[in-house]
Amino acid sequence: MKRVMLTVAYDGTNYHGWQLQSNGISIEEVLNRCLTQLLKEPVQVIGASRTDAGVHAWGNIAVFDTQARMPGEKFSYALNQRLPEDIRIRDSREVPADFHPRKTDSIKTYEYRILNEEFPNPVKRLYSHFTYIPLDEKRMREAALLFVGEHDFKSFCSVNAQVESTVRTIYSCDVAREGTELIIRISGAGFLYNMVRIIAGTLMEIGSGKYPPEAVKEMLEAKNRAAAGPTAPARGLTLISYEFPALKEKAGQQAAEEKSEKTV
Amino acid sequence: MKRVMLTVAYDGTNYHGWQLQSNGISIEEVLNRCLTQLLKEPVQVIGASRTDAGVHAWGNIAVFDTQARMPGEKFSYALNQRLPEDIRIRDSREVPADFHPRKTDSIKTYEYRILNEEFPNPVKRLYSHFTYIPLDEKRMREAALLFVGEHDFKSFCSVNAQVESTVRTIYSCDVAREGTELIIRISGAGFLYNMVRIIAGTLMEIGSGKYPPEAVKEMLEAKNRAAAGPTAPARGLTLISYEFPALKEKAGQQAAEEKSEKTV
Numbered sequence: 183m184k185r186v187m188l189t190v191a192y193d194g195t196n197y198h199g200w201q202l203q204s205n206g207i208s209i210e211e212v213l214n215r216c217l218t219q220l221l222k223e224p225v226q227v228i229g230a231s232r233t234d235a236g237v238h239a240w241g242n243i244a245v246f247d248t249q250a251r252m253p254g255e256k257f258s259y260a261l262n263q264r265l266p267e268d269i270r271i272r273d274s275r276e277v278p279a280d281f282h283p284r285k286t287d288s289i290k291t292y293e294y295r296i297l298n299e300e301f302p303n304p305v306k307r308l309y310s311h312f313t314y315i316p317l318d319e320k321r322m323r324e325a326a327l328l329f330v331g332e333h334d335f336k337s338f339c340s341v342n343a344q345v346e347s348t349v350r351t352i353y354s355c356d357v358a359r360e361g362t363e364l365i366i367r368i369s370g371a372g373f374l375y376n377m378v379r380i381i382a383g384t385l386m387e388i389g390s391g392k393y394p395p396e397a398v399k400e401m402l403e404a405k406n407r408a409a410a411g412p413t414a415p416a417r418g419l420t421l422i423s424y425e426f427p428a429l430k431e432k433a434g435q436q437a438a439e440e441k442s443e444k445t446v
Numbered sequence: 447m448k449r450v451m452l453t454v455a456y457d458g459t460n461y462h463g464w465q466l467q468s469n470g471i472s473i474e475e476v477l478n479r480c481l482t483q484l485l486k487e488p489v490q491v492i493g494a495s496r497t498d499a500g501v502h503a504w505g506n507i508a509v510f511d512t513q514a515r516m517p518g519e520k521f522s523y524a525l526n527q528r529l530p531e532d533i534r535i536r537d538s539r540e541v542p543a544d545f546h547p548r549k550t551d552s553i554k555t556y557e558y559r560i561l562n563e564e565f566p567n568p569v570k571r572l573y574s575h576f577t578y579i580p581l582d583e584k585r586m587r588e589a590a591l592l593f594v595g596e597h598d599f600k601s602f603c604s605v606n607a608q609v610e611s612t613v614r615t616i617y618s619c620d621v622a623r624e625g626t627e628l629i630i631r632i633s634g635a636g637f638l639y640n641m642v643r644i645i646a647g648t649l650m651e652i653g654s655g656k657y658p659p660e661a662v663k664e665m666l667e668a669k670n671r672a673a674a675g676p677t678a679p680a681r682g683l684t685l686i687s688y689e690f691p692a693l694k695e696k697a698g699q700q701a702a703e704e705k706s707e708k709t710v
Binding site for chain 2: 191192193238240267268269270272301302303304305307308309420
C-alpha cells in the first residue's frame with residue numbers, strides 16, 4: 183500500500199466545489215471516479231482545501247492510497263488522459279503513508295482577481311470580479327499589509343462557521359496590478375471560511391475610498407463580521423498553492439542520503 | 447426609421463458562432479430575440495463578422511433598423527439588462543441609414559493567443575491554444591512581418607471557401623509576449639475564411655523551428671493550402687475591432703459642422 187499526492191489545477195466554473203455533493207458534480211467525485219476506473223479498486227481521495235463552487239485552483243492537493251504498482255510520478259499522465267479538460271493533474275508523487283494534507287502544517291497561497299475597468303470583458307467574467315468603480319491599489323496595498331501577522335480574524339469569517347479559534351497567521355498580503363486587473367495575493371498558515379473573499383471585499387471598499395486603509399485595525403479589533411466589508415464573489419478566487427515544509431525537509435534528507443550513498 | 451450600430455463583445459464558448467444555425471444557439475439569434483422583446487417589433491441584425499463557433503469578440507459590429515424613438519446611445523444599457531452575461535454591448539449609436547458593416551471599407555483587427563508553458567492552465571483553456579513546445583517569438587515576429595502588404599493568400603485560406611479573389615491587404619502583423627502567453631495581433635482590410643487561424647498555425651510551426659521565418663514567402667507564392675501550416679483551434683481567436691474610416695470622417699465632419707454652427 184502506498185500513498186500518492188496529486189497537485190490539482192481546475193476551473194471551478196462547472197463544479198459544485200471540491201467536496202462530494204448530493205445536488206451536483208464535485209471535483210472530488212470526478213477524481214474518485216477516474217482513479218477507481220484507472221486502478222480497478224475503490225479509491226477515495228482526501229483533499230487539502232474544500233474549495234467552494236466557482237472557486238478555481240492552480241495547486242490544490244489530494245492524496246489517496248493504492249495497492250497499484252504504478253510509480254507515484256506516473257499517475258499524473260494516466261489521470262490526465264481520463265479527466266475532463268477543466269481538471270488537470272500538475273504533479274503526482276509518493277508521500278509517507280501517514281501524510282495527511284489537512285493535518286500537516288502548510289503554507290497556503292490564494293489570489294483574488296478584480297477586473298477594474300470601464301466595461302466588463304465577457305471572456306474574463308468567470309475568472310475575476312468586475313467593478314467599474316476605480317480602485318486605488320496604493321491604498322489597498324497599505325491596508326493589505328495590516329493583515330500580516332497573527333490576528334483574531336473573527337470579523338473576516340463567515341458567521342455560520344463553527345471553529346474553535348478564529349486566530350490565524352498571515353505571512354504576506356499584497357496587491358499588484360496587471361493591466362486592468364488587480365490581484366490580491368495572500369499567504370498564510372490557515373484561513374477561516376470565506377476569509378480571503380471577505381478580505382478581498384474589504385480591500386475593494388478601501389480601494390474605492392469608502393474606508394481609509396487604517397480601518398483594517400479597527401475591523402480586526404471589533405471581532406464582529408459586520409465590521410468588515412462584504413464577501414467578494416467566488417469566481418475571483420484561485421487557490422494557488424500548498425507548501426508542506428515537512429515534506430520538503432523529508433525529500434531534502436532523502437536526496438542527501440541518496441547522494442551520500444552514491445558517493446560511498 | 448433609423449439604423450443603430452452595436453459594438454458587441456462576447457465569449458464564444460457557449461455559442462455555435464455568430465450566424466443563425468438550425469443546430470444550436472448563435473450570437474445573432476440572441477441579439478435578435480432581445481431586440482425584438484425590447485422593441486416589440488421584429489428585429490433582424492446584420493453582423494460585420496460571422497465568427498465561427500468558439501471564437502470570441504471584443505468588438506464585433508451589428509446594425510439594425512427600428513422605428514423606436516429611443517436614442518441610439520441608450521440601446522447598449524437597455525440590451526445589457528436583457529442579454530446573458532457572456533454577450534455585452536460595449537457601445538450603441540445611430541449611423542447613416544445606408545451604412546452596411548460588410549459593404550463598407552473597414553480595418554479589422556484580430557488577436558490569436560497561444561499559452562506556451564510546461565503545463566496547461568485549466569482557466570485559460572477556452573481563451574488560448576496551449577502548446578508545451580517552446581516557441582521563439584523573435585522568429586515568429588520576423589515571419590509575421592512577411593504577411594504585411596497586399597498578397598495572394600490562397601495558401602492561407604480554407605480549401606472549401608468560395609471567393610472571387612484570394613488577394614488581401616494586411617496592414618500590420620506582430621507577435622508579443624505577455625508572461626507565458628504569445629499574442630499574434632493582425633490588422634487588415636479583409637480576411638479569407640480561416641486565414642487568421644492558418645497564419646497562427648503557420649507562425650507556431652516557425653516558432654517551434656519546423657520552418658525558417660523566410661518560408662512564409664514560398665508559402666505565399668505556392669498559392670496552395672497544403673504549403674502553409676495547420677489551422678489553429680478557434681478558441682485562441684478573438685475579433686478585437688472593426689474601424690470604419692467613412693463613419694469616422696462623417697462623424698468628424700458632423701462635429702466640425704456643429705462646432706461651426708455653435709461658433710456662428
